[in-house]
Amino acid sequence: MKLHILGCYAATPKTMTHPTAQVLEIKNQLFLIDCGEGTQVEMRRNNIRFARIQRIFISHLHGDHFFGLPGLIATFRLLGREKELHIYGPKGVKEAITLLLKLGNSWTDYPLIFHELSSSEPECIYEDAQLKVQTIPLKHRIYTNGFLFSEKPRPRKLHIEAVKKFGIDKAYYRKIKNGADITLEDGRRVANKQLTLDPNPPRRYAYCSDTSFDPTIVPIVRGVDMLYHEATFLDSEEVLASKTGHSTARQAARIAQQAAVGQLLLGHYSTRYKSLEPFRAEAETIFPGVVLAEEGKAYEI
Amino acid sequence: MKLHILGCYAATPKTMTHPTAQVLEIKNQLFLIDCGEGTQVEMRRNNIRFARIQRIFISHLHGDHFFGLPGLIATFRLLGREKELHIYGPKGVKEAITLLLKLGNSWTDYPLIFHELSSSEPECIYEDAQLKVQTIPLKHRIYTNGFLFSEKPRPRKLHIEAVKKFGIDKAYYRKIKNGADITLEDGRRVANKQLTLDPNPPRRYAYCSDTSFDPTIVPIVRGVDMLYHEATFLDSEEVLASKTGHSTARQAARIAQQAAVGQLLLGHYSTRYKSLEPFRAEAETIFPGVVLAEEGKAYEI
Numbered sequence: 001m002k003l004h005i006l007g008c009y010a011a012t013p014k015t016m017t018h019p020t021a022q023v024l025e026i027k028n029q030l031f032l033i034d035c036g037e038g039t040q041v042e043m044r045r046n047n048i049r050f051a052r053i054q055r056i057f058i059s060h061l062h063g064d065h066f067f068g069l070p071g072l073i074a075t076f077r078l079l080g081r082e083k084e085l086h087i088y089g090p091k092g093v094k095e096a097i098t099l100l101l102k103l104g105n106s107w108t109d110y111p112l113i114f115h116e117l118s119s120s121e122p123e124c125i126y127e128d129a130q131l132k133v134q135t136i137p138l139k140h141r142i143y144t145n146g147f148l149f150s151e152k153p154r155p156r157k158l159h160i161e162a163v164k165k166f167g168i169d170k171a172y173y174r175k176i177k178n179g180a181d182i183t184l185e186d187g188r189r190v191a192n193k194q195l196t197l198d199p200n201p202p203r204r205y206a207y208c209s210d211t212s213f214d215p216t217i218v219p220i221v222r223g224v225d226m227l228y229h230e231a232t233f234l235d236s237e238e239v240l241a242s243k244t245g246h247s248t249a250r251q252a253a254r255i256a257q258q259a260a261v262g263q264l265l266l267g268h269y270s271t272r273y274k275s276l277e278p279f280r281a282e283a284e285t286i287f288p289g290v291v292l293a294e295e296g297k298a299y300e301i
Numbered sequence: 302m303k304l305h306i307l308g309c310y311a312a313t314p315k316t317m318t319h320p321t322a323q324v325l326e327i328k329n330q331l332f333l334i335d336c337g338e339g340t341q342v343e344m345r346r347n348n349i350r351f352a353r354i355q356r357i358f359i360s361h362l363h364g365d366h367f368f369g370l371p372g373l374i375a376t377f378r379l380l381g382r383e384k385e386l387h388i389y390g391p392k393g394v395k396e397a398i399t400l401l402l403k404l405g406n407s408w409t410d411y412p413l414i415f416h417e418l419s420s421s422e423p424e425c426i427y428e429d430a431q432l433k434v435q436t437i438p439l440k441h442r443i444y445t446n447g448f449l450f451s452e453k454p455r456p457r458k459l460h461i462e463a464v465k466k467f468g469i470d471k472a473y474y475r476k477i478k479n480g481a482d483i484t485l486e487d488g489r490r491v492a493n494k495q496l497t498l499d500p501n502p503p504r505r506y507a508y509c510s511d512t513s514f515d516p517t518i519v520p521i522v523r524g525v526d527m528l529y530h531e532a533t534f535l536d537s538e539e540v541l542a543s544k545t546g547h548s549t550a551r552q553a554a555r556i557a558q559q560a561a562v563g564q565l566l567l568g569h570y571s572t573r574y575k576s577l578e579p580f581r582a583e584a585e586t587i588f589p590g591v592v593l594a595e596e597g598k599a600y601e602i
Contacts, residue, residue, distance in 0.1 A: 012379045015345045037372040038339045044316045061404040063375040067368070071338040074364040078313045092404040099400055103362040103393040105443045142406045 001026050001151070001203045001301035003226070006042035008267035008293040010232050010246075011064035017271055018295055019064035022228070023048050024149055024205060026131055032056040033147060033207050039068035040075050046296060050079055055126065057133070058089030059209060060144035061096070069093075070100045077108045084111040088125050088133075090143045091116045117145055122220055136220050138211035140245040146208035148220060155179070156196035163195055203301050206261075209268050212242060213251035218259045226301045227261040228293065230268035231279055237270075249279040253286035267293035302327050302452070302504045302602035304527070307343035309568035309594040311533050311547075312365035318572055319596055320365035323529070324349050325450055325506060327432055333357040334448060334508050340369035341376050347597060351380055356427065358434070359390030360510060361445035362397070370394075371401045378409045385412040389426050389434075391444045392417045418446055423521055437521050439512035441546040447509035449521060456480070457497035464496055504602050507562075510569050513543060514552035519560045527602045528562040529594065531569035532580055538571075550580040554587035568594035 002025040007018030019036025023043070030052040032039075043050065056072075059065055069087070076085060085108075087093060094114040101107055115125060117135060126133040129152070136146030155177050163173070168182060176182060182190045206221040209230035221227055232246035241248050249266060256264035264287055266279050273279075276292050283290040291299065303326040308319030320337025324344070331353040333340075344351065357373075360366055370388070377386060386409075388394060395415040402408055416426060418436060427434040430453070437447030456478050464474065469483060477483060483491045507522040510531035522528055533547035542549050550567060557565035565588055567580050574580075577593050584591040592600065 012376060015342060037369065038342065041316060041339065061401075062407065063372050063401070063405060066405075067372045067375075067401075068338065071364050071368045074368075075313060090404075096400055096404055099397055100362075100364070100368075103391075103397055103443075104364060104367075106363065142404075 001149070001205055001225075003205065003228075003265075003299045003301060004046055004048065005267070005293045005295055005297055005299070006039055006046060006048075007036050008269065008295055010268050010270045011062070012271050018042055019068075020059075020209060020268060021068065022207070023053075026149070026151065028052070029054065029130075031133075031149070034059055034065040034209070035068040035072060036064045037067040037071075040072045042295075043072075046298075050076065051081065051083070053085070054083065055086045055088065057147050057207075058087065058093055059138070059146060059207070060140060060142055061090055061092055062142065062210070065210070066093075070097060073097060073101070073108060073112065074104070074106055076110065077106065081108075081110045084113055086113045086115060086126075088115045089117060090145070091118045118143070122148075134220075136206060136208060136217055138208060138217065139214045140210045140212065144210060146206060146211065146217070148224070149205045149207075151202035151204065153202050154199035156192070156199050159195055159197050166190055166195070168195070205301050208255075210246060212245050213247050213254070215255065215258060218255060221255070221261065222259045223261065224259070225262040226265055226299070227256055227259065227263070228265040228267060229255055231266040231283070232268050232270050234273070234278055234282055249282040250286060253283035253290065256283075256289070257287040261289075263289040263291055265291045265293050265299065302450070302506055302526075304506065304529075304566075304600045304602060305347055305349065306568070306594045306596055306598055306600070307340055307347060307349075308337050309570065309596055311569050311571045312363070313572050319343055320369075321360075321510060321569060322369065323508070324354075327450070327452065329353070330355065330431075332434075332450065335360055335366040335510070336369040336373060337365045338368040338372075341373045343596075344373075347599075351377060352382065352384070354386070355384065356387045356389065358448050358508075359388065359394055360439070360447060360508070361441060361443055362391055362393055363443065363511070366511070367394075371398060374398060374402070374409060374413065375405070375407055377411065378407065382409075382411045385414055387414045387416060387427075389416045390418060391446070392419045419444070423449075435521075437507060437509060437518055439509060439518065440515045441511045441513065445511060447507060447512065447518070449525070450506045450508075452503035452505065454503050455500035457493070457500055460496055460498050467491055467496070469496070506602050509556075511547060513546050514548050514555070516556065516559060519556060522556070522562065523560045524562065525560070526563040527566055527600070528557055528560065528564070529566040529568060530556055532567040532584070533569050533571050535574070535579055535583055550583040551587060554584035554591065557584075557588040557590070562590075564590040564592055566592045566594050566600065 004023040006021040009017035020034040021039040204224040229252035231249040305324040307322040310318035322340040505525040530553035532550040
């Protein structure tokens with residue numbers, strides 16, 4: 001898994017900051033998470049191939065997470081897209097996009113498929129052979145979901161040296177990878193565990209933005225390899241954070257600590273702050289594995 | 302009059318080009334003309350003071366002229382705007398913005414006033430003591446208007462040397478500026494023309510984008526000081542231009558020539574072209590006063 005940060009600031013743009021958008025790369029699939037204004041330009045700047053985006057996940061319908069979507073949909077059309085595009089987002093996203101396309105008389109030539117969300121319980125919204133995506137209901141000023149991306153366990157890996165040592169023919173390799181034990185020509189039985197190595201552990205990434213401090217998400221994000229948790233403010237603005245449905249860096253770290261995640265990636269910084277280092281410093285008083293999201297950077301998970 | 306070009310490229314963004322947005326500065330008023338995605342960032346980059354924008358004119362509801370508007374309206378709110386904002390645009394603009402604000406539960410705290418347009422005839426849509434704004438019905442794939450900004454004639458200017466020569470008291474200056482003749486203490490009558498200078502001639506700016514080649518606009522834009530006319534393509538793509546409701550550089554120059562305008566400002570270039578010089582060269586075969594719009598530049602009218 002690789003996470004590209006296209007934008008990680010809250011609304012009220014400055015010249016050099018961008019509202020929320022990230023691209024999660026899992027094998028050959030690219031998943032766009034949120035789509036603030038200007039996302040399509042940041043996709044180009046970060047060499048994200050437009051055609052590889054097939055699924056877009058929108059956390060909530062505030063402009064800084066959503067106002068780049070109509071333009072991106074229009075651009076896909078101009079680029080001659082034919083492949084389906086799936087959009088997962090709060091109820092209302094379909095009505096909004098449909099109205100804008102209608103007013104511009106700019107219907108897409110490719111299938112545009114909406115998956116509208118309205119449940120307040122976590123639910124699985126996408127699943128394929130490699131991964132599963134679940135919602136993380138968040139507490140914000142309007143209906144909002146985070147998203148949990150979980151790789152599925154991979155098959156065990158062939159232990160090349162072991163199979164060679166036992167003189168096993170290549171014809172059996174696929175069987176072994178699928179878990180079979182092997183009977184050698186001399187009648188000896190070799191257990192699959194002797195012929196294979198543990199697969200890479202499945203990775204999990206949780207995206208939580210925008211949200212107030214809300215420990216009810218802890219069981220859902222427990223043990224993820226990386227947790228992106230919004231930290232719009234520092235603790236000195238805790239009252240403002242609570243009033244606006246946002247979190248402070250310290251609160252984000254508390255969630256990370258309680259959920260025992262691998263790493264905490266902070267973002268959605270208010271543009272009022274000149275330096276981001278205080279975010280790291282504040283979060284590290286609670287939780288050690290803090291990474292500051294930076295626009296234009298990619299993070300291995 | 303001063304025209305700031307924030308964006309002057311057609312849709313399909315590249316990393317370094319922006320869709321249409323311009324700011325026309327007339328005395329202390331700023332008028333925003335079209336508002337493609339990313340306009341608010343370009344406004345900051347060009348040091349346009351947000352609070353000075355009171356009226357926004359939208360030519361048509363294609364994304365590259367309009368998808369920056371919801372975010373700008375949201376940003377005005379975050380900046381604590383209290384002043385009215387007037388939006389002039391095709392019927393439907395109100396429904397679109399209202400839906401997006403409703404979905405985000407982000408009603409503006411300032412009065413947002415829509416002036417929806419649906420006439421196919423030129424009409425005056427704004428007038429104050431200094432200027433008048435009229436629509437220029439254009440031929441595009443959807444309902445589209447250009448806009449003609451006309452300064453009103455200014456009062457004559459006081460001829461300081463003349464009034465001093467006649468020994469006229471300052472108390473009369475305002476009267477003179479308002480057009481009065483003066484009777485001197487010795488009974489002589491001095492005509493206003495002797496005491497004043499011609500005012501600067503009123504300026505006119507016409508914005509025409511997007512549009513097919515359409516000579517019916519010539520009477521409306523006749524003699525304007527500057528005509529911004531879209532030139533999405535070069536003449537080699539004339540068929541494509543006609544099919545998509547756009548113009549070529551040569552066609553824009555024909556309008557400029559027939560309307561005997563002062564200067565022709567070209568823009569709305571397709572991002573397929575690597576260099577803009579061929580646009581100038583092609584237009585100059587028809588009309589001499591060609592200027593290429595460039596993003597981040599300002600033009601005196």
